[in-house]
C-alpha cells in the first residue's frame with residue numbers, strides 16, 4: 001500500500017543538497033523508501049545509501065538494490081558507522097523514541113563529514129487535526145495515541161516536532177534552520193495519510209491499552225466517514241523539518 005504524503009517528501013527533498021559521490025544514511029529507516037526517493041531526486045549523485053533500523057521487519061516491504069543497503073542497528077547506542085563517513089544523515093520520526101537525545105546528536109555529528117548535512121523530521125502528534133462533529137472525542141483519541149508508548153519505543157515525546165530545533169542547536173555542532181510543513185488532506189480513503197493514521201490509532205484498542213474504549217474508537221471512525229461523506233473531512237498534521245550543517 002502506498003501512503004500518499006508526497007507533499008511532505010517533496011518538502012524534505014527540497015531542503016537537501018548533495019555533493020557528487022554522496023554517502024547517505026537514513027536512521028530509523030523502516031525500509032528503503034526515503035533512500036530510493038533521494039536517489040531518484042539526485043540522479044547519479046549517490047554512491048552509498050545505508051538504511052538502519054532496530055528491526056528488519058519491514059526491510060523487504062519496498063524493493064531496493066545497490067547502492068542501497070539496509071542493516072539492523074540500535075540508534076539509541078553508539079552507531080556502528082565510521083567517523084566522518086556521510087554527507088547526509090536523515091532521521092525521520094525517530095528522535096521522539098530516543099531517550100538520550102544528546103548522545104544521538106553527538107553520534108550524528110561524529111559520522112558526518114565536515115560541512116555535511118543532517119535532516120531531522122518530526123511531527124507533533126498532539127497537533128494532529130481531524131474535522132468531525134465530536135471535537136471532544138477526536139481530541140481525546142488523538143491525545144491518547146500521542147501519549148501512549150508502544151513496545152518498540154525507548155521514549156515518547158508527542159511535542160518532538162517543536163522541540164527538534166533546540167535539541168540540535170544547543171549541541172553547538174550545527175548551523176541550524178527549521179521549516180514547518182503541514183500535511184493537509186480533504187479525502188478519507190485508503191492510502192491517504194489521515195486514513196492510515198486513523199487505522200494506526202486502532203492499536204490503542206487492539207492492544208487493550210485502556211486509553212480509549214472500542215466504542216469511542218468506532219465513534220471516532222464513523223465521525224470521520226460522515227465528515228468525508230458531507231464534504232467536511234479535513235486532516236492536518238505539522239512536520240518540523242530541521243536542517244543542520246556540520247560546522248567545520
Ligand SMILES: C[S@@+](CC[C@H](N)C(=O)[O-])C[C@H]1O[C@@H](n2cnc3c(N)ncnc32)[C@H](O)[C@@H]1O
Nearest residue numbers: 028029030053054055073074075076092093097
Ligand atoms: C515511525 S517509524 C519512521 C520510519 C521512517 N523513518 C519514516 O519516516 O517513514 C520509526 C522507525 O524507527 C525505528 N526505531 C525505533 N527505535 C529505534 C532505535 N532505537 N534504533 C533504530 N531504529 C529505531 C522503528 O523500528 C521504525 O521503523
